[in-house]
Amino acid sequence: GLRIGIPVTEYDRVNFGLAAERLTVNTYKGAPKRYADFINQYGKGDGSGVGSFKGWLYKGTIGWGRNKTDNALWPTRGYLTGVNGEIALPGSDLQYYTLTHNQTWFFPLSKDFTLMLGGEVGYGNGYGKTKTMPFFENFYGGGLGSVRGFESGTLGPKVYDEYGEKISYGGNKKANVSAELLFPMPGIKDSRTVRLSLFADAGSVWDGKTYNDGSSSNSNGVSQNVYGVGTTHKSTFKNELRYSAGAAVTWLSPLGPMKFSYAYPIKKKEGDEIQRFQFQLGTTF
Incomplete structure (x- = not known):
């Protein structure tokens, strides 16, 4: 693959990409029904879902991003926004596309307190000979960057496999928002390395299908x-x-930015997978 980013202004950047991907998906006895259905429809199997799919995907990506924050690590004002699209081009053995849009705003409330508001939406679908999104390209939610307090990748519809293990299918649609109050850690003189926050998250991942x-x-x-x-x-x-x-x-550690969170799920349902303490490496917000 080849990916190119072009700065078009001081704040804006446009990204393009082309890639060829050789994909193999193997399923075995006991695979969840949707995985088996995919093999039966697009791959070679024995009718029970045991089999494989092999094919080429020719992917094109395009995106635009704008960064008007006042600081790369500890922003206190400004915003980040981006729009990104990916498509498995005509001629691919599977044809689908995804579109996402994200937005994050920073508002200084005082010298020490900053309000961050953010959100993201995404949509994907098949086209041409591929009627729905391949299950392995679905959106997933939960965890840092989505709804904290729920285990990463577990939001959305769920099923059991034949062994009674819970499988999260994800979905071809997602939406999440977050509000976070950022402030220095009390008693720390060097506030440039550690920051605290209080947050509220909400989000959904869905596919419009009926489960029974x-x-x-x-x-x-x-x-x-x-x-x-x-x-x-x-x-x-x-x-x-x-x-x-x-x-x-x-914490801006010597190993890179680290974020630790403890969340309490306010709206949860039976079957949800809860994970109150979560950790992320490599991003500050």
Whole structure:
């Protein structure tokens, strides 16, 4: 692949990319139903979902980003915004596209306190001979950068495999917002390396599909359903929406920026995978 970024103004940058990808997806006995359905539809299998898909993807990407913050590490005013698109071009063995938009604003409330407001939306779908998004290209949510307090990648619709393990499918649509109050750690003279914050997150990942007893694999011939046997669940923005609130500390360590957070899930449902303490390396906000 080849990716090029071109600065067009002091604040704006445009990115382009082209890549060729040889993809192999293998499934085995006990694979979740959607994985098996993908093999049966696009790959070579024995009809039960055991098999493989092999193909070429020719990917094109384009994006635009603007950074008008006053500091690369500890911004107190300004904003970041970006729009990005990716497409598996005609001629690929799978054809799909994704579009995302993100926005983050910083407002100085006083010398020490900064309010950060941010959000992201995303949409993807298949086109041409590919009717829906391939399951491995779905959006996922939960954790730092999404809704803290929920385990990373677990928001959205869920099913059981035949062994009773919970599988998060993700979705072709996502939306999340966050509000965070940033301030120095009390008693620390050098406030340029450590910062505290209080935050509230909300987000959803959904695909618009309906889930019932037939969506999960049977276990020894017995029906399974994450949402309760005999129950129907429609994966919509509202039904998959989750909230949380908590506190975080960011440290500019010698190894790079580190962020630690502890979140309490305010809106959660049975079947959600909770992870209150979370850690991230490589980003400050």
